[in-house]
Amino acid sequence: MKIADIGEQGLLEKLQRFCPSEIVGDDAAVLETVPNTSLVVTTDVLIDGVHFSDRTTSAEDAGWRAAAANLSDLAAMGASPVGITVGLGLRGDVSVTWVEDLYRGLTQCLQTHNTPIVGGDIVRSPVISIAITAFGRVRKSQTIYRNRARVGDAIVVTGIHGAASAGLELLLDPQKGENLTESERAALIEAHQRPQPRLDVLPILWDILNSQDSEFASARVAGMDSSDGLADAIFQICRASNVGAVIERNRIILHPAMKKLLGKAAQIESALYGGEDFQLVLCLPKEPAVKLVQILDTNAAIIGTITADSTVLLTDETGEFKEKLLSLKQSFQHF
Amino acid sequence: MKIADIGEQGLLEKLQRFCPSEIVGDDAAVLETVPNTSLVVTTDVLIDGVHFSDRTTSAEDAGWRAAAANLSDLAAMGASPVGITVGLGLRGDVSVTWVEDLYRGLTQCLQTHNTPIVGGDIVRSPVISIAITAFGRVRKSQTIYRNRARVGDAIVVTGIHGAASAGLELLLDPQKGENLTESERAALIEAHQRPQPRLDVLPILWDILNSQDSEFASARVAGMDSSDGLADAIFQICRASNVGAVIERNRIILHPAMKKLLGKAAQIESALYGGEDFQLVLCLPKEPAVKLVQILDTNAAIIGTITADSTVLLTDETGEFKEKLLSLKQSFQHF
Known part of the structure; x- marks a missing residue:
């Protein structure tokens, strides 16, 4: 019909x-x-x-x-x-x-x-x-704006990045996933098809920051979601707040199945620029940030720090990859 | 560019x-x-x-x-x-x-x-x-709902109907307007291209109904706009309020230039079904309705009355046209 x-x-x-x-x-x-x-x-x-x-x-x-x-x-x-x-x-x-x-x-x-x-x-x-x-x-x-990040803030991500774009790749070209188990394949595809808006983070965040006996009372949070990619979110927050950032690549949590799909460098590219993971990227003082990550699920992490620079620097504490300045050019553009 | x-x-x-x-x-x-x-x-x-x-x-x-x-x-x-x-x-x-x-x-x-x-x-x-x-x-x-019309309410329109669709006709087929003066043509085209949302009616309406010394204090108003046509608005209000209406065709105000464009019967069809005039169609007790029409511009009018029937009847007090039941079938459908 x-x-x-x-x-x-x-x-x-x-x-x-x-x-x-x-x-x-x-x-x-x-x-x-x-x-x-x-x-x-x-x-x-x-x-x-x-x-x-x-x-x-x-x-x-x-x-x-x-x-x-x-x-x-x-x-x-x-x-x-x-x-x-x-x-x-x-x-x-x-x-x-x-x-x-x-x-x-x-x-x-x-x-x-x-x-x-x-x-x-x-x-x-x-x-x-x-x-x-x-x-x-x-x-x-409790309004979260992009322009409230301050030098020294911890940068928190609430979950995995890169899984949604990997899921889309698998749908477009199923052969790419031939080394994956059925549950790995399903998890990545679900990340693309059924993303979860992270509204669940908010009461936890305000519980930490605003509870009457909280040592962090009235702490400020800056943030946005990573719908257009993790790198884009970091850039937008830095631009609006007139600050920079250092991101440690080994702190960005990837889906375990990503290792079977992509080389190490490509995994990080996918996490930074893939987009549509719909996680929150939050900048707040370090102590409440640590507490937030502890309470959230195991895929939440502090991935870096806000700096006084005007650049976003990607570091590697293992020394395997050279430091590099991130660029927004790879981000998704509508036209 | x-x-x-x-x-x-x-x-x-x-x-x-x-x-x-x-x-x-x-x-x-x-x-x-x-x-x-x-x-x-x-x-x-x-x-x-x-x-x-x-x-x-x-x-x-x-x-x-x-x-x-x-x-x-x-x-x-x-x-x-x-x-x-x-x-x-x-x-x-x-x-x-x-x-x-x-x-x-x-x-x-x-x-x-x-x-x-x-x-x-x-x-x-x-x-x-x-x-x-x-x-x-x-x-x-002060919220105006469709389902508040009551038997005996006067039906007020806040302005001219049919002009917007006539303006569109002139744009599609300029020859149709060859008998019109330049200002008549411009007025009809403007009715199509630059409709005015009737937000100006609201303070006048509430001034009549809600002023402390008003004899009409707390009078109820039902209504909607005539974006999908005057007939559609009357039908929607009647359906939501579980009432009917009698509309007197000679009370519906048409643009003077319409006479040069269309026969008498077609003028009314255009006013009832043309759509996009964006006037308000309001149902309220007769006394405040009369006052509202007096204060609004000369094109506002009481065009009929809410009845206990389940039909919308179009009458002609001059006797030239037979009474007829209106139908929604002629109204604009998106598919």
Whole structure:
């Protein structure tokens, strides 16, 4: 059954069950606000053939990834999600099942974080496009900005980098994974198809920093997510904060299966520039940083230090690789 | 100069001047909230060749219309705009000027209503797409829902219907306007290219309904905007409120130039089904309705009454046309 067969009204009726009926249905959604919080807003557009493709991404996975990317942007600001809107451009010959699967993937990810779809628009388009806007709320004192990093801060990553891009590679060229076990292959592919926005880090972070008897009370955090790559996140934070960084390559945690896929140098390139791991990159004083990494899972790590330089230096404490200045040129560019 | 020539960063730098620098630049925008107000969210997607086209719409006009449509949805909920996000899908061969013109049109409309662009996303796409999400705030007691119309309510329209679709017709087929004066032609085309969201109606409405010494204090209002056509708005309100309506065709205000373009029956069809006039359709008790129409400009009118039926009846007090039941079938469908 194609969308053109059931029309806009028919499609909307099918999608209604993914949205809370008390919110959706008017010209706009009305949502409660909470005193002493700010509204946080982020938006992402995904295009068929550019950001997802039938070859590597089912409709359900495309939905999950779209939701995860936006929730990750909220997490990067320290915000809790409140809701998302979904703007879809669809060809008339797209199957109704495809759209339902997309919504199923969206809501699977959103439900983990108690986040409703509160509105949307569905229009005819020669190319499938998915525009998500997510909004959240954050206490003013807990807002995480990029421009708050200070010299001496520890640079924390909340998990593995490089796995998502390795997963995509395996989907595009399955032969590359012939040395992997089935569970290794599945883990890397899941990192690509089902990334987890790190909203779980926030209560742990604020528990460390803001608990009344905390020795770190009112410590400042700078940060962003690593959606465009770990190197990009470090550069953006450094640029906004007018500082530099030293990153120790052996501290960047890779997925164990990466060793079977890539040489040592290529593994680090993939971790730095692969993108879409959706981890948080946080800069904060060393003591709370150590505590944060202890409480988070074993893949969290302090990977470096903020410096007074204007460069990002990659070091190797084993001496195997020469020190080198990182460059943003390898990062993902949309055009 | 094409977008592909200057890349994503180059384009973002050019567009930065349309956005307040203190808000844009992090993973998400942070906006103040106001106590005792609800957050109102609406989203629209526009596709090149479907919703706008070089043939009828300059980039500047496309921007204006996109902003106006979303602000109109906020007005329809009784909400004041707080900000919008803009998600753009662009081909690499689109000129930088086109994108700047689009943003110029967006901000021209937004500035009239003190509304900033607070975020966005720009991605590569084989088809130009514009996804706007608008945020507003509304006092809980002043939220306008569709489902609050009651039997006996007067149905108010805040202005002319049919002019926007006539303007589009003139752009598609200029010969149709050969009997029009230059100013008539310009007025109809402007109705299409530069629609005005009726945010100006709200303070007048609440002044009548909520002023302390008002005889109408706490009167209820139902309503929506007429973006998908006047008939569609009446149907949606009736359906949500579980009521019917009688509309008197001679009370629907048309642009004077319409008489030179269309026969009498076709004029009303155009007013009912043309769409994109972005007026408000409000249902409220008769006395405050009369007062509202008096204060609004001369094109506002009471066009009918809410009834206990489940139908929308079009009457003619002159007796020239037979009564007829309206149908939604003629309304705009996206697929």
